Amino acid sequence: MSVTIISNFTDSGVPKEGLTPTIRIRKVSDGSLVVTDEALTELGDGSYKYVFSSFDPTIEYSFRVDGTSTLSDSDRYQFGSNEAFNDDIRDEFINKKTITKDSDTQYTEKLYNDAGDTIIRETTISTDGTTETRTKV
Numbered sequence: 001m002s003v004t005i006i007s008n009f010t011d012s013g014v015p016k017e018g019l020t021p022t023i024r025i026r027k028v029s030d031g032s033l034v035v036t037d038e039a040l041t042e043l044g045d046g047s048y049k050y051v052f053s054s055f056d057p058t059i060e061y062s063f064r065v066d067g068t069s070t071l072s073d074s075d076r077y078q079f080g081s082n083e084a085f086n087d088d089i090r091d092e093f094i095n096k097k098t099i100t101k102d103s104d105t106q107y108t109e110k111l112y113n114d115a116g117d118t119i120i121r122e123t124t125i126s127t128d129g130t131t132e133t134r135t136k137v
Helices: 083-089
Strands: 003-008 022-027 033-039 041-044 047-052 061-066 077-081 096-103 106-112 119-126 132-136
Touching: 003 061, 033 047, 033 061, 077 096, 077 106, 077 119
Parallel strands: none
Antiparallel strands: 003 047, 022 033, 022 061, 041 047, 061 077, 096 106, 106 119, 119 132
16 A cells, blocks of 8 residues: 655745655654665655655654755654544644754654644654654643
């Protein structure tokens, strides 16, 4: 089975074309890499796609997409997972997402509720993509 992962990149809020983003996909159960820095295909208007051809819907995956060092730290990385984890937050409308570089070794992604004032999920990820910690608040 395959699934298509879409990533949208901006540079200071403007859709960014001409990037060569890569993706890493890990099994959440043991942290093993199942996809290592494979290229995404540009669709246009800052959108890129990756066809995950070995997707198994019974396995929980996390992924990190790197838009390249030509982007600022806040625009460079995107993180996500498949439905198994996201079902937990489906009842909340996500109004705002922030990604901050906490240090040279760690980023934090925060998803906020529909009012934009309450964090509903926080994910901490090492810059090399080897460690990920999620917290549903």
